[in-house]
Amino acid sequence: NAGVTQTPKFQxxxxxxxxxxxxxxxxxxEYMSWYRQDPGMGLRLIHxxxxxxxxxxxEVPNGYNVxxxxxEDFPLRLLSAAPSQxxxxxxxxxxxxxxxxxxxxxxxxxxx
Amino acid sequence: TQLLEQSPQFxxxxxxxxxxVYCNSSSVFSSLQWYRQEPGEGPVLLVTVVTGGEVKKxxxxxxxxxxxxxxxxxxxxxxxxxxxxxxxxxxxxLNWRTSGSRLTFGEGTQLTVNP
Numbered sequence: 019n020a021g022v023t024q025t026p027k028f029q030x031x032x033x034x035x036x037x038x039x040x041x042x043x044x045x046x047x048e049y050m051s052w053y054r055q056d057p058g059m060g061l062r063l064i065h066x067x068x069x070x071x072x073x074x075x076x077e078v079p080n081g082y083n084v085x086x087x088x089x090e091d092f093p094l095r096l097l098s099a100a101p102s103q104x105x106x107x108x109x110x111x112x113x114x115x116x117x118x119x120x121x122x123x124x125x126x127x128x129x130x
Numbered sequence: 131t132q133l134l135e136q137s138p139q140f141x142x143x144x145x146x147x148x149x150x151v152y153c154n155s156s157s158v159f160s161s162l163q164w165y166r167q168e169p170g171e172g173p174v175l176l177v178t179v180v181t182g183g184e185v186k187k188x189x190x191x192x193x194x195x196x197x198x199x200x201x202x203x204x205x206x207x208x209x210x211x212x213x214x215x216x217x218x219x220x221x222x223x224l225n226w227r228t229s230g231s232r233l234t235f236g237e238g239t240q241l242t243v244n245p
Contacts, residue, residue: 022172053235058237059237060134060218060234060235060236060237060238061173061218061220061235062235063233108172108173110172116161116222117161117163117175117178117220117222117233118173118175118233119175120172120175121172121173121174122172123170123171123172124170124171124172
């Protein structure tokens, strides 16, 4: 049972580049979410999804896009990377509305 | 924006000592979660408390939810080096219950237990 799998684990981008952070879960969870973790800021919600085809914005959505074409996958797209997006990104899932039950191991992104 | 304050930010103790970390807010939570995070990994859910005054135990860890549901504490008895990690509390607020999995996280308490 893989749980929540995130790829890549590390990524370095130049300002203005785009990329997609991948997230997949094999637990048939309806709810998935993306957080970023920064020193002194805790985890902040970027986007979330309550099921395939449904997404919504969280606390800090600017500069990020998401889609949910299947229950299993919830990719996060950075459209034009900025140094302020340097962070550790976590994907999480849960059965229903409520707190995340499972987190992935994160993607550490550096934007230069 | 609801804020969660955790204290202390850093705690370094010797193996065998007891400790308590705190999570406080001015807002009422519908539920509160405690997670532990180790370096290079994602947070792992330890417990959820939902009722004011509720106490839950997980081996040497005791979690308490305040009567007014605005605060929580985590007490560790006879700490071991394996307890080392970042302890995060996360509060779920009443007006977000129908909007999916949305929480406010505290900044965390970094605990180091020295052998």
